[in-house]
Amino acid sequence: MRSKLTTPNIIACGYPSIMTIRIDGEPIEYERPQLPSQHADKLFQNLMMMHFQQQVMHVASAKLRSAKLAVFQKSVSVEIKVVTLSAIQDIRLEYAIKSILDGLNKAVIRDDTSVMNIQIWLEKVSKSYDKPYTRVTITDNVTRASITFKIDGPIVEKVLAIPYNIGGSLNYSKQFLNELSTIENEMSSLRGSFNNSYEICHICFYTNNLRKDVDNMFLTYIYLLRVNGYIDASNTVGFGMYKRAAISGEEKTLISLVPK
Incomplete structure (x- = not known):
């Protein structure tokens, strides 16, 4: 209750x-909005988002191995910097966080409940030679062990799944x-x-x-x-x-x- x-x-x-x-x-x-129970498994995920999350998982996992660290098991903090060429109003930082955490979940961080602190900062650049990227630092709040990794390219936000059924709706x-x-x-x-x-x-x-x-x-x-x-x-x-x-x-x- x-x-x-x-x-x-x-x-x-x-x-x-x-x-x-x-x-x-x-x-x-x-x-999270849900389909009726009889259609609960009939959802279509955004492919660009899934690709970005896979990239986060692979790059972060490689960084974890190179640092000879195990998956983060306890209380952790996450700090994210997003550098973008897009207009600021076109980026919803809360959904950028969701996309990154989904990529880290289970593979790098035991589960999202282990995350106690998150900060995300956005930097807008406009020069033609600037490149968009996302930099993420994960820190164990007890041991202070940490990793930092970088994903080149634009941030891809979390996108709500849509029903396969054209007439379906999430409620x-x-x-x-x-x-x-x-x-x-x-x-x-x-x-x-x-x-x-x-x-x-x-x-x-x-x-x-x-x-x-x-x-x-x-x-x-x-x-x-x-x-x-x-x-x-x-x-x-x-x-x-x-x-x-x-x-x-x-x-x-x-x-x-x-x-x-």
Whole structure:
């Protein structure tokens, strides 16, 4: 049973340009939309995305072997730098993260639940001799062992699978949609007091269930921030997400929004 949602407390911290949003209650993990159960295995995955994820897996696995390290088993941090020739508004960093983590999952990192911290930074280049690439560093938070690898070429974001059946559709559960609606309505009503949009977003999740994926929780809240205009989509340069253990009754989500 998920904890009851409460009204978010919004506080402007320190300087007028910085904003903090506190949402009390157990953080909500993004729910993947589903086909009806009788068609659950009839989905088509984007081939370009799958190729990119295979490239991530092979390059990262080779780097792991050359460093004589085993698959990361415990608490890990991931830092990503994306260099792009594309317009900033054309890149959704949250889906770039998903694509990379899917390539690392099981082959390089035991599973996504091991990831406690993620940061991703975007650099826009425009000169003809500049080449797009993605650089990833994975660090064991206990031993401090780490690897860094680079993928040449444009980033390929996570793309939602589509049904083979032309008339098929993917649907979210009513519970998930109701939870989203509850928080979205509160954030929307408070939006009038804070007119700024921000280029950098950090979210810390205090949860009583460390089996939740930090990137999936982030997907929920970055969606809410985007639809309410808190994120400057035309100039977004960095996201950070962090997962921490919380005792019962102290679960919450802390969002920090700052200009670049």
